[in-house]
Amino acid sequence: MSFKENSYQQISFTDSFSGLTAREQKALEKSWAKVFADEIFPAIDEKRFSVLYSNNASRPNTPVNVIVGALIIKELFDYSDDEMVENLMLDFRLQYALHTTSFEEQPLSDKTLSRFRRRCYDYETLHNKDLYHDCVNDLSASIAKLMRISGKIRRMDSMMIESNIRKLSRMELIYTCISKLAVSMNKANDSALPEDLKHYTDPNDFNRVIYHQRSTDAEERLKQLLADADKLLTLCESEYQDSTEYDLFVRCLSEQTVVENGTRRLRTKEDGGMNSSMMQNPSDPEATFRSKAGKEHRGYTANLEESVGKNGSVVTDYQYDQNNHSDSQFLQEHLEQMEKQEERTVIITDGAYSGTENTQLASEKNVELITTSLTGKFAPDILADFEFNEEGTKVL
Known part of the structure; x- marks a missing residue:
């Protein structure tokens, strides 16, 4: 897909805006869409995103200023991607704001926004540069200037x-990593897995192993999972080590388990290495754990x-x-x-x-x-009448 800059459209005689009644045009020009169309949309710099597209002659891209403008409006009104695409087709204010009133068909499809985000993410991963962040910062500066906010x-x-992931127990986490690797191996070579491990490729096996057995058997099930994990490690010694599933599997075992006297067991606090950066779910391996204000959070933070x-x-x-x-x-x-x-x-x-x-x-x-000042948490009552030495290591 090649990059083509979109010269945003001026209202013309054939534009659908001209088909509105005088009353409708007046209402539109008093709405938020007028400010967006006149001040924000023209300030979107498409050229910075040209690196996401090919220089070869091919099908031109969806207008970048329409995509970025749609992403901003999507957040303003808390739309989903599908709602944004549908509302752009049906809501004339959105078309007016994004200068698409002259389009025969609105340019967004169900995959446009997600594909654009993927391009931006891949570019940031390779070049350590967040194009969308830079664009939003420039637009914010323009909005601040429009509102006469100095920034002093x-x-x-x-x-x-919050990351959109399920909270997993340690047993569920280990099982999921084993299963993902087993499925990947089976797809690459259906004879790679021995019969006793093929049940991990069955979508219904998770419930059977984790939930449909007596809770008193949990320790035995865990031992079996760890034994199966060691079998998979041996099977992957010569192949499959370049896959994402293998990397997540090895990371899970290194964070959650230790090998002691030739036997693998769960890691404990006494073994060290138990921290918030440990993988929470292989579906989002970068998500981390944090407890704040008495609540548990798995995911990310925005400043x-x-x-x-x-x-x-x-x-x-x-x-x-x-x-x-x-x-x-x-x-x-x-x-x-x-x-x-x-x-x-x-x-x-x-x-x-x-x-x-x-x-x-x-x-x-x-x-x-x-x-503001940090008040800290209140000391437990049990500590109130104890006197410690200067280092705080001994009760006097």
């Missing part, structure tokens, strides 16, 4: 982003910077990482990539962003860091 006062906070002014506020930058990435780390990375500010800038955060290094780094960028 900013707020920063983080939020948990948002918001510029504030008299006319409101707008998110002008964001960061995205695994959810065991601390707020303090986010701030350090943000300040390191920030250019020194010409005018004194204030960033207001909660206490989790505080620290001597952060304050010093902010000062070097001409930024005043204001953080």
Whole structure:
């Protein structure tokens, strides 16, 4: 697919906009679509995304400014991909906002948005550059300018982003990794698996092994799983080691188990290595575990910077990482990539962003860091009347 820039359409005499009544045109121009069409859509820089497409003469791409504009509108109204595609066909405000009122057929299909996200993800993986992030940042700056927000006062906070994965027990996790590798091996060579391991390729086997047996047999089932895992390791010594399924299988065993006196068993806290970065589900191997405010989270975290002014506020930058990435780390990375500010800038955060290094780094960028105090958690009553030595290691 080759890249072709989309010169956004001006309203013409043959445009469907001309078929609206005067009352309908007036209502449309008073809606949010008018601001989006005049201020946001023209500011989308398509050329930065040209690297995602071929230079060879072939079928041209779906207009990038329409895709990016649709992704923004999708988030504004909390649409799903399918809802966005359907609403663009039926809602004239969306067509007006994206300058597609002159199109005979709306350019988005059910796969357009997901394929574009995949292209951006693959490019970031290879080149460590998030094209969509850069585009959104530029648009945020334009919106802030439109709202007359100077950016001298900013707020920063983080939020948990849940991964769309199932919470797995350790037995379920090990079984799932074994099953995925077994299915992959069986597809490559249906005679690769011995008969006693072929049940892992059956979609109904998971329920039979995990749920349809007595709970008192759990220890025996686990021993059998670990024994089968060792068999698979031996079978994969010469082949299959280049597959993703094999990598996830080996990672699961290294994180969840240890070999002691020639026998594999589950890892315990005493063995070490039990931490939040351990794989939660092979369907999303990058998702991590974090407990925050008494709740368990599996997935990622977003760090948002918001510029504030008299006319409101707008998110002008964001960061995205695994959810065991601390707020303090986010701030350090943000300040390191920030250019020194010409005018004194204030960033207001909660206490989790505080620290001597952060304050010093902010000062070097001409930024005043204001953080709320960290109260910490209350000491348990049982500790109230105990006196410790200076190192806190001995009860006096």
